[in-house]
Amino acid sequence: MNIVGFHGTSSEAAKSILTDGFIIKATDDKYLGDGIYFFVEGLSSRPWEQAESWAKINSWDNKNKVNSYDRYSVLESTIQTQDKKVLNLKTSTGVERYQFLVDCYTKNLMKIGKRVQPIFDGQVINFARKYHLMDLDASISDMYIMLTKEERCFYDNRRRICNCTVCVVYSNTKDVITKVELNKEGDVQ
Amino acid sequence: MNCFDEEKKRIEDFFNSIDPYKLYDILVNEFGFVEVDEIGGSYEKSGDSTFSISSIGTNFVEVPKIDFMNFCPVCPINVMKNSNYNSNEQLYQLAS
Numbered sequence: 001m002n003i004v005g006f007h008g009t010s011s012e013a014a015k016s017i018l019t020d021g022f023i024i025k026a027t028d029d030k031y032l033g034d035g036i037y038f039f040v041e042g043l044s045s046r047p048w049e050q051a052e053s054w055a056k057i058n059s060w061d062n063k064n065k066v067n068s069y070d071r072y073s074v075l076e077s078t079i080q081t082q083d084k085k086v087l088n089l090k091t092s093t094g095v096e097r098y099q100f101l102v103d104c105y106t107k108n109l110m111k112i113g114k115r116v117q118p119i120f121d122g123q124v125i126n127f128a129r130k131y132h133l134m135d136l137d138a139s140i141s142d143m144y145i146m147l148t149k150e151e152r153c154f155y156d157n158r159r160r161i162c163n164c165t166v167c168v169v170y171s172n173t174k175d176v177i178t179k180v181e182l183n184k185e186g187d188v189q
Numbered sequence: 190m191n192c193f194d195e196e197k198k199r200i201e202d203f204f205n206s207i208d209p210y211k212l213y214d215i216l217v218n219e220f221g222f223v224e225v226d227e228i229g230g231s232y233e234k235s236g237d238s239t240f241s242i243s244s245i246g247t248n249f250v251e252v253p254k255i256d257f258m259n260f261c262p263v264c265p266i267n268v269m270k271n272s273n274y275n276s277n278e279q280l281y282q283l284a285s
Contacts, residue, residue: 084192084193093193097193097196100197100200101200104200104201104203104204105204105212105216107204108204108207108209108212109209109212109213109216111209112209112210112213114209114213114224115224115225116213116216116217116222116223116224116225117222117223117225118220118221118222118223119221119222119223123220123221123222126220127215127216127219127220128200131203131215132199133196133199133200133203134196134200135196
């Protein structure tokens with residue numbers, strides 16, 4: 001399976017990625033687990049524009065009311081892996097794999113009268129990966145991401161309709177992310 | 190047996206062999222899962238004022254505070270950061 005993904009970030013971070021490769025941060029576990037996030041074709045036919053919007057909006061430092069960076073970049077990457085190593089949550093098989101895991105831990109904990117839930121789906125995936133329950137290089141899912149300041153200011157938190165397709169890659173090796181190149185850069189404002 | 194059958198068996202074997210108390214400890218303390226109230230299906234993470242979520246039946250109720258720009262632009266759950274609504278009772282009233 002070959003996937004082309006677009007990653008929006010500051011130009012400074014992009015330079016570092018182009019030189020040294022991606023870094024996976026342990027705090028990136030909110031959506032589909034710790035990994036490198038890419039906008040991919042799916043719900044949008046122009047994922048590079050979504051990466052660009054993300055890079056721009058993500059510069060805003062609300063605490064200090066300034067942009068944390070003035071220049072942004074969009075990186076284009078090729079992700080290569082086996083189909084079975086992708087948890088594709090856009091398919092019934094992918095959802096069933098995920099749900100089976102959830103059902104299993106739920107049933108196990110019911111033995112002691114406990115029920116737990118993740119705050120983010122990514123916590124389930126992190127758990128599955130760490131304990132070798134799923135051998136994954138990547139996950140794909142549709143989701144809703146606020147890509148403009150207007151959406152963030154007037155956010156409808158009951159919205160469940162997705163606007164983009166995201167791929168998260170759990171390995172930063174060149175075996176999986178086989179190509180990274182600059183797609184676009186520009187000023188945040 | 191296909192690759193997902195193998196995965197399924199691996200998962201089943203894991204959960205058949207792990208002590209539920211150990212599993213609870215792993216999920217809550219290592220991965221940050223939260224305990225769910227069996228009665229109403231609602232929960233709050235005790236001692237953590239950064240969020241508050243309640244589910245009533247199958248309808249999730251998430252009430253944001255005014256300063257939306259504090260929120261993460263991706264995940265609706267983060268909307269609950271700095272929420273003024275910290276009790277399930279308030280959330281239940283809003284959902285009714």
